Amino acid sequence: MTGPSLPRLAPGSTIGMLGAGQLGRMTALAAARLGYKTHVFAPDAAGSPAAQVSASATVADWNDLGALERFARSVDVVTLEWENVPVATVEHLRRFTGVHPGPNLLSVAQDRIAEKSFVNGLGIATAPWRPANDAGEVARAAAEIGPRCVLKSTRLGYDGKGQARLDEGSDPAAAWSAIGGGKPGVAGIVEGFVTFACEVSVIVARGADGAMVAYPAVENRHKDGILDVTIAPAQVSAATAAEADRIARRIAEALDLVGVLAVEMFVTPDGAVLVNEMAPRPHNSGHWTMDACATCQFEQLVRAVCGLPLGSVERLADAEMTNLIGDDVDRWPDLLAEPGVRLHLYGKAEARPGRKMGHVNRLLPRR
Ligand SMILES: Nc1ncnc2c1ncn2[C@@H]1O[C@H](COP(=O)(O)OP(=O)(O)O)[C@@H](O)[C@H]1O
Numbered sequence: 001m002t003g004p005s006l007p008r009l010a011p012g013s014t015i016g017m018l019g020a021g022q023l024g025r026m027t028a029l030a031a032a033r034l035g036y037k038t039h040v041f042a043p044d045a046a047g048s049p050a051a052q053v054s055a056s057a058t059v060a061d062w063n064d065l066g067a068l069e070r071f072a073r074s075v076d077v078v079t080l081e082w083e084n085v086p087v088a089t090v091e092h093l094r095r096f097t098g099v100h101p102g103p104n105l106l107s108v109a110q111d112r113i114a115e116k117s118f119v120n121g122l123g124i125a126t127a128p129w130r131p132a133n134d135a136g137e138v139a140r141a142a143a144e145i146g147p148r149c150v151l152k153s154t155r156l157g158y159d160g161k162g163q164a165r166l167d168e169g170s171d172p173a174a175a176w177s178a179i180g181g182g183k184p185g186v187a188g189i190v191e192g193f194v195t196f197a198c199e200v201s202v203i204v205a206r207g208a209d210g211a212m213v214a215y216p217a218v219e220n221r222h223k224d225g226i227l228d229v230t231i232a233p234a235q236v237s238a239a240t241a242a243e244a245d246r247i248a249r250r251i252a253e254a255l256d257l258v259g260v261l262a263v264e265m266f267v268t269p270d271g272a273v274l275v276n277e278m279a280p281r282p283h284n285s286g287h288w289t290m291d292a293c294a295t296c297q298f299e300q301l302v303r304a305v306c307g308l309p310l311g312s313v314e315r316l317a318d319a320e321m322t323n324l325i326g327d328d329v330d331r332w333p334d335l336l337a338e339p340g341v342r343l344h345l346y347g348k349a350e351a352r353p354g355r356k357m358g359h360v361n362r363l364l365p366r367r
Pocket residue numbers: 127150157158159160161191192193194195199222225264276277
């Protein structure tokens with residue numbers, strides 16, 4: 001579907017940003033470089049990574065209708081760095097200003113069952129899956145899918161949180177309680193465990209006029225459920241890279257995306273590509289584009305929501321991105337001294353275990 005172009009917002013305009021973490025921060029930095037201002041809105045915006053580099057910030061709850069209206073009226077367009085902003089919040093904001101990506105897309109991306117149903121409806125493969133809303137349903141799903149599987153909460157998971165692995169002999173009741181089963185609003189999905197050759201992702205940017213660009217597929221290696229390293233481009237066959245690209249573009253188009261979308265995929269040993277999940281915002285696996293591409297993923301988001309032409313995704317170098325998690329950040333003096341390393345820190349005061357504190361990009365000659 002191709003919509004009308006958005007009104008072109010000139011430099012000097014203000015972008016409203018829902019969410020206040022590092023993705024908002026790096027979007028605000030890209031916006032500032034093009035002469036735009038950013039106004040952050042989040043319950044935890046005070047002193048946040050994004051607010052530190054934005055022109056203004058509103059600290060208010062997602063359901064504070066008055067604060068949302070004042071925010072919407074003070075900006076020229078709204079986008080987001082966190083896909084779990086309540087859909088009702090976005091619906092309210094849309095009464096006063098444009099919000100991209102919009103509520104229909106968010107409602108798909110917020111729920112693993114909606115997401116997998118949507119993807120499968122496009123004829124795109126995922127791991128086999130079943131909804132499961134009590135221990136008995138977990139056991140039944142595992143019996144149908146096979147004993148090696150993963151139980152996930154359908155909503156609000158990130159960095160491997162809200163997940164439990166199952167195998168032969170596992171206790172479905174223990175897995176169900178491990179993901180918060182039984183608590184209000186917690187629903188589950190059981191997915192077959194994929195013995196993947198590697199994990200890849202593709203990041204697509206799309207304008208309201210249907211124009212679309214995609215970065216090459218990259219390989220993602222996780223540690224303890226958290227992204228550790230991204231290798232750009234992925235060392236996969238040309239056919240696999242092309243299939244990952246086709247899948248990501250197909251999903252972006254079908255969702256009528258305006259903004260940036262990351263699609264995470266598994267590559268099986270026989271070369272099949274299965275969708276794992278997606279995120280309608282800049283993504284950790286796209287941080288390499290900040291130093292290695294003509295236009296980074298954050299600038300693409302700014303361009304898409306401001307009705308500007310999308311930028312070139314030309315790869316100027318190959319790259320390896322490494323996340324700095326928790327105490328890793330203490331290595332900053334050595335990293336600064338390493339030639340060819342680009343250090344990015346997020347301005348977070350406290351280095352808690354598992355917390356993303358920054359990342360480094362190492363540029364490599366193009367293969
Ligand atoms: N069905 C699966 N089979 C194999 N590994 C999985 C599966 N689901 C998740 N994982 C592993 O766990 C990581 C995190 O899971 P994911 O579904 O991407 O959740 P999130 O990133 O939201 O925490 C994946 O990148 C992958 O390494």
